[in-house]
Amino acid sequence: MSAKACAKILIVDDHEDNLDLLRMMLSSHGYSITTASDGSEALELVRLVAPDLILLDVMMPGMSGYDVVQALRADVSRGYIPIMLITAKQDISDKVQGLNIGADDFLPKPVQSAELIAKVRALLRLKQVQDELVQERNKNEMLYLIGQQLNSTLDVDQIISETLNLMVNMIGATHGSVIIKDVKAKTWRTIVAPVPTFVPPVPDASVQVIANGLAGLALRTGKPQLVEDTLGDRRWLPLHENLVRTRTAFAIPLIRDRIELGVLTLSHSEPYRFSPEQLPIVLTVATQVITALHNANLYTQLKEAEAAREYFVHMLTHDLRGPLAGVLGCLHVLSTSMKGESDQQFIDMARRACGAQEELISDILDVYRAESGLLELTHEELKPLKLRDRVLDQLAGAAAERNIALTIDVPTELKIVADVEKLTRVVINLVNNAIKFTRKGSVHVTAAYSADHTQAQFSVRDTGAGIVPEDVAHIFDRFFRSRQTSSRHGSGLGLDFCREVVQAHGGKIWAESQLNIGTTIHFTIPLEGKHHEQMAVTGR
The missing domain is CATH 3.30.450.40 (GAF domain)
Incomplete structure (x- = not known):
């Protein structure tokens, strides 16, 4: 910091003659001078003037120069101000004491003008470097805050x-x-x-x-x-x-x-x-x-694309359901005028095909709603016997056709508050999958309370071919089909739908499988729903 920058220097000495001498030496070099006659006055002027350098006499009545240095350095809120002690003491221990408490340099008395100016310039350069470092640090901190914001x-x-x-x-x-x-x-x-x-x-x-x-x-x-x-x-x-x-x-x-x-x-x-x-x-x-x-x-573009996709999926499922309603209506008319058992068999097959198509459409819509955070859950108390009857009504015939024993063991005392319709579809999806991939044996559904009585665990066990170990972790992925399956069963959305519904309830779903022995899929549902009204799920 040069004289042209009008550096402010505070001189502290209890002798007026010393103040006048130092003021004269420094003023001729363009520095702005402020003086104080004791330590207390010096501390007040530091607060008011904010000097760039302090020249401080050591031996003063009341507060010594050492006391003033300690008081200034104790105030960490104040920026760095270089301090040069002026003293007639020449003992090395006095200099060590001053440096240890925070002084930056010493100037011996009597003061020599050339030495004074050289040391003042050196300390002002140090002050300038320190200020620039602080400014750079503050700038970097501000840039960091802006980046974070x-x-x-x-x-x-x-x-x-x-x-x-x-x-x-x-x-x-x-x-x-x-x-x-x-x-x-x-x-x-x-x-x-x-x-x-x-x-x-x-x-x-x-x-x-x-x-x-x-x-x-x-x-x-x-x-x-x-x-x-x-x-x-x-x-x-x-x-x-x-x-x-x-x-x-x-x-x-x-x-x-x-x-x-x-x-x-x-x-x-x-x-x-x-x-x-x-x-x-x-x-x-x-x-x-x-x-x-x-x-x-x-x-913004992503949200607009998501909204457009949601609209497209909604319209697609609506348009797919329209023809199905017409087909089902025609089947109903045919069933009233059928002539033999063979006619009824064909009608039943067509109805099952329409039902499967309806479930696929529902799965597509619900999966994409869940992904978009729009899947709604309507909570009510689950009735175990009704769940059992719906599964058997829909899948007992398919199990009988394949000579597979289908049993459902859900305790009547089981009480769960959940979206009953979606939970029933989860069980039906899992049982339907188990029947498809089981050539002989059985499919068994169980439900029981967890050990801490905070949730219910459902399990669907089959005696099918099992799943290769590397595929087990992926069976709930969208559109995934196990590499060991030669035929193309389903759309690959059923298990993804199951995962979305279970997770929306706050539960977990996982699979255990052994080749040539069978597969068991477990899922848990908390006993009390997060809300007893409709709940919008925020997505995965």
Whole structure:
């Protein structure tokens, strides 16, 4: 720090002659001098003046120089101020004591002008380096906070507002703003921080700035713009100068892959407050803002795509169910006029095929609803006998055709609050799978309370071919089919649907299997539903 920088030096000595001498030596080199005659006055002036260097006499009445050093160094909230002790003591132990408590240098009495100036310059250089290091650390901390903020949410208004507040503090601006382009609507809007107390609305202000102002010039050229004084600079468009006066301004284009996302503007109410040296750090933050805006746009597009997919799946399942209703109606008419048992068999086969198709459509719809976080559960008390009867009514015939013994052992005292309809479909899916992959033997369904009586565990055990070990962990994956299966049973959605429903209830599902012995699939359901009304599941 040179004399031209008007460094502030505090001289502390209880002798007026010493103060006058030191003031004369230093003033001639352009330093700004403040004096104190005792330790207490020195501490108060440090608080008021914030000197860049302190010259401190050691031997003073009341507080000694050592006491003052200890008091200053004990205050960790104060920035670094170099301290040079001035003393007639020449004993090495006195110097060691001063250095140990926080002094930076010693100057012997009588003071020599050349030595004084050399040591003052050295300590001021040290002060400058320390201040620059602190500024660099603060800048890095601020950049880190901005990066954390930009990655904390996809709410554009929130991240931009909080980032602008951090940037305003970081570079000492008065206000900051980001003009954002809504690519879909082809409109512009502005986010300002800190928000002014009251600014009357200017019609199409953002559009005017983009068309004729500094922000528009930054976008058109693709280059940062710096206006050091807006008075007389035609690049600046004064829309709110009567309330939010701007004399210095930065405008940084926010462009990614040739797509205009917006413009970052920082302003100050006084001229010449920004400089080209600040541009690198502003560009660093601008790059992070560009990434945040890009990610937010991608998220918006993803949500729109999810909504379109949900609409498509809903329409698809609706259109698939329409013809099925017509087929079932025709079968009902045929059944009333059938002539023999063979006719009834064909009608029953067609009905079962329609029923299987209806279940597939329901599985498709529910799986995609669960993935989108829209699967709804309607909770009611499960009636074990009704569950057993529904499974047997639907699958006993299929089991008998394959000479497979189907048994269901669900205790009548079992009490569960769950979505009964979806839970029943889970059991039917699992039993249906077990029958399909069992050539002989049995399929057995059991249910029982867990040891801690907080959940019920259902198990569906078959005596089929089993599953190869490397496939067991994947059987609940969507569209997965075991490599050992030669035929193409089902769509690969049934077990995925089972997993979605079980997890939506807060339970777990898993499989155990041995080749040529059979497979058992277990799942758990908490005894009490999370809500007894409808619950929207937030997804996996």
